[in-house]
Amino acid sequence: MTDREFGVDRRNMLALGGLGGLATVAPGIARGESVQQANSAVRAGVRTPAQDVVPTRWGPVRGYRLGRIHSFKGIPYAGDTGGAARFLPPADPKPWTAPFGAIAYGPTCPQGENRQWKMPEFNFLLQWDNGLTGEDCLCLNVWTPAIKDNGKRPVMVWMHGGGFSGGSAQELPAYDGANLAERGDVVVVSVNHRLNAFGFLNLAHVGGDAYALSGNAGMLDIVKALEWVRDNIAGFGGDPGNVTIFGQSGGGSKVTALMSSPAARGLFRRAIVQSGGGFGRWSTPEASQRSADAVLAELSIGKFSREALAKVRAVDLVEAMGRAGEKMRAAGQPFGMGPVADGQFIVRDTGAPGLSRDIPMIIGANATERTVALWDPNNENMTEDQLRAQLEKEFPGHGARLLQVFRARRPNAKPIDIYALAASWTFAGGSTARQVHQRNAQAAGAAPTYRYEFAWYTPALDGRPRAYHCAELPFVFNNAERTNASAAGGAEAITLAHRMTDAWIAFARTGNPNHKGIPRWEPTSAERWPTMVFDAKVSVRDDRQSTELLALEATAPRGQ
Structure with a gap:
């Protein structure tokens, strides 16, 4: 495992619109449609029609429209991972009855500061939008050309970059899925999940059976999101049997990890890796446990205590992870928070696994x-x-x-x-x-x-x-x-x-x-x-x- 694989400042871009007549075909124009028709759709503006409600397994969700694209943002696919639920596999969300207002991005996982945020030229290129952080961050976003029409459109599920330590599904304007959904008549989904210590602190050696999979909790989140897609995407016009996962940088490595996991088998049919890592470059259980011990030491938690960990503030956990990483690297020891080849969630193949x-x-x-x-x-x-x-x-x-x-x-x-x-x-x-x-x-x-x-x-x-x-x-x-x-x-x-x-x-x-x-x-x-x-x-x-x-x-x- 390398820092490049699991914690680098990798990021994105975007921001200004408005090139007017430079395009011969506007990116939001469906095939066979005139520019005037497309512009008319855009002029319709943002609408929140009462009928734009889709039932899901856990409760109805209400989105909004811009032109022809239906957008649903911040949909919970699992429960809160804070407090006593920290480092545990994701649980089902609490069901709801009134339509959930899926009209704004949800919380992002707590994370350390990316130094590029304060560098004007990188900010110009990438146009960061860090949103609001919180541990109740297991949510996803959907863009679709139609709802409840049995459309069986291809589904493209996006994994954001930022290594396994940072980033979110909203941080770059380039991640907005509306233009992709419209041009291809596809359904686009993007996912927030646990990162860094929240998603990959391997406590299996100190926490017992309850924490056996804690080193891969962030990847279990993504599997949970793919299960949500399987169970609910038909209502959003998508085909649950035709799912492609794609991701860039750390997101590409997440795609590779899913391809190496029996738990994700059958949840997608195709995969795209953009600037990601190869197969088999995961942390060993022993190395990940040493990193976890260093974080616990920074928190002054000697004997493992689930109750004590539940009370640690998220900001303190992020800072403890940062200090632990600095000390281990200064001592010439590897430090990382990323997927673990535990033989359960991720197979231990060094090449492309047979699955x-x-x-x-x-x-x-x-x-x-x-x-x-x-x-x-x-x-x-x-x-x-x-x-x-x-x-x-x-x-x-x-x-x-x-x-x-x-x-x-x-x-x-x-x-x-x-x-x-x-x-x-x-x-x-x-x-x-x-x-x-x-x-x-x-x-x-x-x-x-x-x-x-x-x-x-x-x-x-x-x-x-x-x-x-x-x-x-x-x-x-x-x-x-x-x-x-x-x-x-x-x-x-x-x-x-x-x-x-x-x-x-x-x-x-x-x-x-x-x-x-x-x-x-x-x-x-x-x-x-x-x-x-x-x-x-x-x-x-x-x-x-x-x-x-x-x-x-x-x-x-x-x-x-």
Whole structure:
């Protein structure tokens, strides 16, 4: 387990709308409909019709409409996890009879501060919305073109980023599912669940049977949400038998964890991992218990006491986790709060587990995941000597070879451009490549795996972010007009968003991402890695014999 897997500041983007006439086809326009008709729908404004009530297993919920899309936000899918319920598996919510007002996002899990929140350029790119925190945070959001119509639409369930330590289903405007739901005639669901110590504090060794699964409580929450989808989504126009889970960064790793869990078996049919981690990189029970002991020590809880833990304030638990992490890392010891390969919730396979072999996948990352020129604008002026030294520092013994390989294809590229491409291997590129290898190693007859790279460079902020971590999010959700970085691309970005969104929609509908707006996209194999490159011009390249990929893979044993 690494800090990158379980606790990094990864985030998102979005905000400003209003590009007016830049788009030839507005992102909210259904196929075959005129711009005038779509604008008329938008002018109808937000409505809360009395008939927009959907019965669920636990009680009726009432949402609102904007244009043709029905939105339901903050629906409880499980009970309060505070107090005596801390660290326990999620329980059913208390039933209700009057319609629940599902018209605003629900609470998000308590979490530590992300330093990017106070950095103006990252705030400009990602447009954080942290909402209100609280332990009664097990809620989800639904966007759908119609309700109670037996529509049997594909269902796309989103897992937010932020590692396993932070984030929420609302924190980025790019996560809004209305445009995706409308363009694809699909139902979009996003989920809040327990994070950090609230979701992954492994107390099995001190708390007895009641806490046997505490190290995976946050993942049990997501399974509970998928069970809610299975039991209730038909009323929202969705098909419970056609569910795709997709997520980015930590959300991508959550998708991978669900594919490694017998408890999630049968709750989804397809999976998409965006800039996430590979299979088998979970904490061991022993390592997770050492992290838990460090947190308990910071809380001055010697002998385990359920009552004492129930009385700890959420803010104190977050701060204790932060101090414990700092001390363990300073001592050279790993610290993490994330899924545990306990042999119960998550199988202990080091590769792609057999239970995932029939799940089609899309796996990919962004071309320049590390926004190195945002952390330090001086990197834009990096010299060739500095590039050579930096590559050798990050890839000991391989720096000269990497420079030779990357420079051969880009003789006129700025040093910072080459560094941004190579350095992304250590952030997400290597993890996604490893996962493709793991999938291709499965037995013959396994479901297909499609590979992509998002390579569009934003012109925002003088172009310094490039294809940064999270850059693809508004393109997947068809929200290019809503975000600062993608909106800066104007009509070009909107067109690319349609192409990428349509690929995700096609995959959710059929398990095959091909559509008429992109070149033919074939699945990977041990010999060939057809990679769909989403850029201003969408293209396909075979990365399996790429000299750059081979040079990067040579920097560490495969599987690490």
